Structure formats: C-alpha cells, structure tokens
Amino acid sequence: MNVGVLSVQGAFAEMAAYWRRRGAEVFEIRQRVDLSRKIDLLALPGGESTVQGKLLADLGLFAPLKERIDGGLHVFAVCAGLILLAEKIEDAERCAEARPSCWFGVLPVAVRRNAYGRQLGSFKTVGTFDGRPGVPMTFIRAPAITVISPQVEVLSVFNGQPTAVRWKNITAFTWHPELN
Numbered sequence: 001m002n003v004g005v006l007s008v009q010g011a012f013a014e015m016a017a018y019w020r021r022r023g024a025e026v027f028e029i030r031q032r033v034d035l036s037r038k039i040d041l042l043a044l045p046g047g048e049s050t051v052q053g054k055l056l057a058d059l060g061l062f063a064p065l066k067e068r069i070d071g072g073l074h075v076f077a078v079c080a081g082l083i084l085l086a087e088k089i090e091d092a093e094r095c096a097e098a099r100p101s102c103w104f105g106v107l108p109v110a111v112r113r114n115a116y117g118r119q120l121g122s123f124k125t126v127g128t129f130d131g132r133p134g135v136p137m138t139f140i141r142a143p144a145i146t147v148i149s150p151q152v153e154v155l156s157v158f159n160g161q162p163t164a165v166r167w168k169n170i171t172a173f174t175w176h177p178e179l180n
Contacts, residue, residue, distance in 0.1 A: 001023075001024045001025065001040045001041060002024070002025045002026075002027070002037065002038045002039055002040045002041070003016075003019040003024040003025070003026045003027075003039075003040065003041045003042075003043055003076075004026075004027055004028075004029045004034065004035075004037065004039040004041070004042050004043065005019070005026060005027070005028055005029060005043045005045065006029050006042070006043065006044050006045060006052070006056075006061075006065075006081070007028035007029055007030050007045075008029075008030060008051075008052060008055040008056070008059065008061075009047045009048060009051045009052050009055060010045045010046050010047015010048065010051075010052060010080055011045045011046045011047055011078075011176070011178070011179075012028065012045045012047075014045070014176075014178050014179060015043050015045040015046075015078070015178050016028065016043075017178070018043075018177070018178035019041075019043060024041075029042075029061065030059075031059055031061075032059065032060045032061060032064065035061070035064050035065070035068075039068070039073060040074065041073070041074045041075070041076055042065065042068070042069070042073055042074070042075045042076070043075075043076045043077075043081075044075060044076070044077035044078070044080070044081025044082075044084060044085070045078060045079075045080070045081060045178075046078045046079035046080050046081065046140060046176055047079070047080045048080060049079075049080035049081075049083035049084055049103075049113065050102075052080055052081075052084060053084060053102030053103050054102055056084075056102065057102050062102070062104075065104070066104050066106070069085075069104060069106055069169070069170075070106065072168075072169050073169060074169045074170075074171075075169060075170045075171070075172070076171050076172075077170065077171070077172040077173070078172070078173045078174075078175070078176050078177065078178060079140065079141070079142055079143065079173070079174060079175070079176060081172065082107070082111060082143060082145075082172040082173060082174060083103065083111055083113060083143050084103045084104055085103070085104050085105075085106055085107040085170060085172055086103070086105070086107050086109050086110060086111040087105050087106070087107060087108050087109065087110065088105075088109075088110035088111070088147070089103065089110070089111055089112075089113065090110055090111065090112040090113075090146060091112060091113055106170065107152075107165070107167055107170050107172060108148075108149035108151065108152055108167060109145050109146075109147060109148050109149065109152060109162075109165060109172075110145070110146050110147035110148075111143040111144065111145055111146065111174075112143060112144045112146050113143050114141050114142075114143070115142060115143055115144030115146075115174075116139055116141070116142050116144070117141075118141060119140070119141055121141070122138075122139060122140040122141060122142075123138075123139050124136065124137065124138050124139070125137050125139070125158065127156055127157070127158055127163075128156060128157075129155055129156045129164060129177075130155045130156070130164075135156070135180075136180035137156070137158065137163070137175040137176075137177075137180070138175055138176045138179045138180055139158075139163075139174065139175045139176075140176060142163075142174045142175060143174050144161050144174060145161060145162045145163070145165065145174060146161075148162055148165065149167075151167065152165050152166070152167040153165060153166045153167065155171070156173075156175075158175075162174075163175055
C-alpha cells in the first residue's frame with residue numbers, strides 16, 4: 001500500500017513511522033508535485049489544524065486533495081487531521097480555518113478544538129476501539145466530536161463522547177494511535 005503523509009506541519013514523522021511499521025510504502029506530501037505519485041491512503045497527522053489548513057491552501061494542495069477525497073481516496077486522520085475533515089468546526093470564527101479553502105468539510109461531524117484542554121491537559125488512557133478492549137489512547141490537545149451524523153460509525157468513545165469514527169473512505173481519531 002502507498003501511503004502519502006501530509007508533511008507540511010505537525011507529527012508527520014510519527015505518522016510515517018506508524019505506516020512503515022505496518023509494511024506500507026510511505027512518502028511525504030509537501031508540495032503539489034508529490035501528488036503525482038500513486039496514493040492508496042492519505043494520512044493526515046496531528047499538529048496545528050489552523051497552520052495545516054493555511055499551508056494546504058498556500059501550497060496548492062487543498063483542491064487536488066479534496067478532489068481525491070471526494071473521489072474515494074482512503075483517509076486516515078488524527079487530531080488536527082480530523083479537524084481538517086469535519087463539516088463543522090465549532091470555533092472556526094476564531095481561526096484562519098474560517099476560510100472554506102482551509103478545511104475539507106467532508107466528514108459529517110462537528111468538532112470543538114482543544115476540547116480536553118491545552119498541552120498540559122494532554123493524557124493517556126486505555127479504551128475499546130472497534131470492539132477490541134485494552135487499546136492505549138493518547139490525547140494531545142485533542143478535539144472533541146460534538147455532533148455526529150447517523151451514517152457515521154463510532155469506533156471508540158471516551159467519557160461518553162465519540163473519539164474515533166469511520167464514514168465511507170475516512171477513518172478519523174481525536175486521539176493519536178500512531179503514538180501507541
């Protein structure tokens with residue numbers, strides 16, 4: 001499998017290592033020319049969603065990636081990546097993401113950024129993921145999924161809130177599976 005990791009900001013090195021450990025051929029997506037490679041899965045890492053969104057637009061990556069996602073390209077997104085995919089960002093008016101060209105809006109959920117607190121509010125826990133108990137979960141300035149459409153499958157929950165979801169070609173996490 002060929003995994004293209006968005007590598008403009010954030011924890012892209014950890015995301016690339018995660019997929020390499022699973023036997024994937026991994027390459028970084030930093031500029032438009034990188035999209036000429038065969039991509040079976042797009043990995044959107046954690047980081048600063050505002051910065052990632054702005055860089056996607058500034059580097060000319062936004063439109064071609066959105067077209068591929070809309071066309072069925074599989075996406076694996078964590079934290080900031082989930083925010084970039086969400087249809088609604090509750091506090092978008094306070095950030096650069098208020099520009100529609102800075103987030104994809106393809107996942108029928110609403111999110112609230114930094115829902116569990118700032119950096120000092122980051123934590124680890126163990127939960128159930130996709131029916132499997134005992135899965136370590138690392139939350140770093142994690143968003144919360146606050147609204148979810150009925151067609152979206154919930155894969156994990158923490159304190160009553162969905163923390164990982166799957167919809168069509170997208171799997172997205174509020175936590176960081178690549179760190180566990």
